[in-house]
Amino acid sequence: MSGSMRAVVLTGPGKCVVQEVPRPVAAPGEAVVDVERAGVCGTDAELFHGHMAYLHTGHTTYPLRPGHEWSGVVSAIGDGVDPAWLGRRVMGDTMIGDGVCRRCRRGTQHLCERRGEVGIRDGRPGALAEQIAVPVSSLHELPDSVDAVLGALVEPGGNALRAAVAAGVGEGDRLLVFGPGTIGLLVAMFARAAGAEVHLMGRTESSLRFASDLGFTHVWPEGAVPDLPFDAVVDAATASHLPAYAADVVEPGGRVVYIGLSVTPSMFDTRTLVFKDVTAIGILSASPGLAATISAYASGTVDPRPLVGATVGLDQVGAVLSGEYEVGPGPKVHVDPRLA
Known part of the structure; x- marks a missing residue:
C-alpha cells in the first residue's frame, strides 16, 4: 500500500478538491479504519460555504478535511490497542473529549470544552477519505445485520434518537417535526x-412527497399545519423563526426539542415557555445515543436505508456540497471512497 491516499479537502469557502495526502498512522490508543461509506452532512455544507460557526470562532480553519458520518473496517492499530480490533467493522463517535475534565469524567465527553470533532473541529481529519485514524475509545463495533450503509447512518441516527427520546412521546401522543430532511425523518421514524x-x-x-412515500400520512407545508394538540415539537429545520413557532404550537405542559441550527440567531419570547409550562431541550451530538441506534438498526425497529438518495465517489463531493449534484428521492448522499 502506498504512503498516500485520496481525501476531500476544503481549502476555502466554496473550494473543494480531492488531494493525495499521507495515509494516517495509528498513534498509541488509535486505530486506522478503511472507510467503506461516509455521509455528506449539512455541517459539511456549512463548512464548504464558510457559514459554520467554528470557522468564525477559531475552532476550525481552512484547509480542513470533512466527514463525520462513516463506517469501515479496522486495518491497523497503535500501541496499547487490543489486536482483536483488527478486522472489526466499526463506526465512530464524532466527539473526542480530553478524557480528564469534569465533563468527561461525568460521562458527557461530547460537551468537553477541549473536545475534538472528527472532520469538523480542531484539525482532526474526517472520513471523506480512503482511511481515517481515531481513538479506539470512540469506536462502536457493528453487528453483521448492520451493513456499511446503515453503519454510516448511525451518527445522524444517534442525534435523531436522542431528539425523539427527549420529546417523550409514545402511544397516544402526537408529535410535530419541523424539517423532513435526514434528521427530521429519522426523528419521525424513531417516534x-x-x-x-x-x-x-x-x-x-x-x-413532503418523500415523507409520504415513507408511510407518514400527516405531512404539511409550512402555514398549513392543522390546529391540533401537539404533545411535543421537534425543530430539525434551519429557519430562525421556527423555534418561536415550536413554542407557540406545542401543548401546555409539552416539550419542544431543538436540534436544527439556523445560520442567524433565533429569537423568541421565553415567557411563552413559562406561561405554558413547557420543557425546552437542546440536542448536541449523537454520542449518548450511538449504542441504542445500532441496536435499533440491528433489530429492524428502524430502517433508514431509503434515506440514501445517492452514493458517489470522492470526486463528486464538491458537486454535492455546492448543490450541483442532483440527489433523490432520499435526502442523504453517501460516499464510497473506493468508487472511481
Missing part, C-alpha cells in the same frame, strides 16, 4: 416506532 402519531412540516413539495 413512529415508539407508537406516536407523527406529523411533519416542510417547505418543499418533493420533501
Whole structure:
C-alpha cells in the first residue's frame, strides 16, 4: 500500500478538491479504519460555504478535511490497542473529549470544552477519505445485520434518537417535526416506532412527497399545519423563526426539542415557555445515543436505508456540497471512497 491516499479537502469557502495526502498512522490508543461509506452532512455544507460557526470562532480553519458520518473496517492499530480490533467493522463517535475534565469524567465527553470533532473541529481529519485514524475509545463495533450503509447512518441516527427520546412521546401522543430532511425523518421514524402519531412540516413539495412515500400520512407545508394538540415539537429545520413557532404550537405542559441550527440567531419570547409550562431541550451530538441506534438498526425497529438518495465517489463531493449534484428521492448522499 502506498504512503498516500485520496481525501476531500476544503481549502476555502466554496473550494473543494480531492488531494493525495499521507495515509494516517495509528498513534498509541488509535486505530486506522478503511472507510467503506461516509455521509455528506449539512455541517459539511456549512463548512464548504464558510457559514459554520467554528470557522468564525477559531475552532476550525481552512484547509480542513470533512466527514463525520462513516463506517469501515479496522486495518491497523497503535500501541496499547487490543489486536482483536483488527478486522472489526466499526463506526465512530464524532466527539473526542480530553478524557480528564469534569465533563468527561461525568460521562458527557461530547460537551468537553477541549473536545475534538472528527472532520469538523480542531484539525482532526474526517472520513471523506480512503482511511481515517481515531481513538479506539470512540469506536462502536457493528453487528453483521448492520451493513456499511446503515453503519454510516448511525451518527445522524444517534442525534435523531436522542431528539425523539427527549420529546417523550409514545402511544397516544402526537408529535410535530419541523424539517423532513435526514434528521427530521429519522426523528419521525424513531417516534413512529415508539407508537406516536407523527406529523411533519416542510417547505418543499418533493420533501413532503418523500415523507409520504415513507408511510407518514400527516405531512404539511409550512402555514398549513392543522390546529391540533401537539404533545411535543421537534425543530430539525434551519429557519430562525421556527423555534418561536415550536413554542407557540406545542401543548401546555409539552416539550419542544431543538436540534436544527439556523445560520442567524433565533429569537423568541421565553415567557411563552413559562406561561405554558413547557420543557425546552437542546440536542448536541449523537454520542449518548450511538449504542441504542445500532441496536435499533440491528433489530429492524428502524430502517433508514431509503434515506440514501445517492452514493458517489470522492470526486463528486464538491458537486454535492455546492448543490450541483442532483440527489433523490432520499435526502442523504453517501460516499464510497473506493468508487472511481
